[in-house]
Amino acid sequence: MKEFATGYSRISLWYESIGDWKAATISLTRPDSRNCIDETMAEEIREACRRLNEDEECRLVTVTGTGDFFSAGRTRVDGGEGSPAERMERLKVADSLASLLMPVLIVLNGDALGHGLELALAGDLRICSEAAHLALWEPGQSAVLWDGGTQRLPRLVGTAWALDMALTGRNLNGTEALRIGLVNRVFSTSELETAARDLAEQVLAAAPIAARYAKEAVKKGMDLSLDQGLRLEADLSVILLSTDDRSEGLASFKERRQPRFTGM
């Protein structure tokens, strides 16, 4: 049963139960415009992320696109009101997605180009249809990136591939994206939805607070020196000792049964 949040026109935000857990999906819903990000869609994505971060029950967020594209980029920045800088500010989306505390699964149902790929880079796990293409350039736009692409891409795939994609607009298919680590798994188009569901179930099998802390340890830790990262990991793991789910995890292991986590 999908429960749709109201008030969105360029995206859909819905909740559903997967096992015991509440999971949310953001779907970009401008298929006639290849899911291009415009100011309204950007505002709606930011608003949805704020809402999700305040939702203590929500354990997982999936982001995908309706139709044949994930997102082919954005609408032109040179239209609209205000200065270019103000319009750029209104189109930014990646930071808000990256700020989500729970695991974020990106399901690339089709091409992710330019700004669309920058949005995808802000998630945690990416799976991809084998028909999808990924590129930093998008038709009709300047090559200059400003929604995190120049920073998130090299951190994911290394400098060499990031420069190739940023300077030549190189377009990767799913298999190539998998090889360089830009996506985690590739599936045929017909399998993608089931695969996304399976992966969501796998991630939701984890103790919720532990999953959030694992994400924090990895993501924050990569901005720290190894020494400081080890400190962060130790502190987070000590905090987890106080959770009910840690006790349940130990008990279930000893009793050789599936754990029943509560998120407490």
Add this chain to the structure above:
Amino acid sequence: MTGYETILYDKQESIAHISLNRPDYRNAYNIQMRDDFSEALTAVRCDDEVKALIISGQGRAFCAGADLNEFGTAPSQAVARRVRWQRDVWGQLNELTVPTIAAVHGYCIGSGVEIMLLCDIRIAAKDTVFGMPEVHLGMIPAAGGSQTLPRNSGESAALDLLLTGRRIVAQEALGLGQVTRIVPRDELLDTAWNLAVSVSQFPVPDMKYMKQAIREGQDLNLNEGLELEWRLARLAGQG
């Protein structure tokens, strides 16, 4: 050979070898092993003759993780935190200046992966199965895994493995940079030994400086890293 309860410690020529030795428990890491491991690492650090260290496991597994009968029972978080840094065996392993070689086989799970990732060169037998299942126990890695895994395999692969807790085989671990060599099971220790002999042929400072430049350089910006390399190379030249 010395009398540790849970590990074997051996030194031949200039090569030290620690083998985890609780084969009936698939070398699950317990408090006694922590203490034995810590003492052996102190012995390695203080022994100027040692030019390389091999870490492997006795029996059918390298290490199946922490012994959950013993860990997670600290009386309070404050005590757990104090104990973590009081006997910082992971820091000891990480800070050894001689090249360290992990030779893993069978099950390499949880702490097993983390011990391996703190070593410089990692070889796996073809039969090895890897996994980081901590989140299924309400935990996260606590021996550096959340830091060493993304630094070796990238952030996205690390999140994939840590958030799903899924198991992978040696070939995938090779693709993800967790190990750099795969060999048949019966060649594992010979391969490790030959590598240890190979690195021990070089002057000790050369290997020490190379290791230091690469490891410390990861925490620096490029210019600082280049300066570090230059400084260390000049030190080596003077030696």
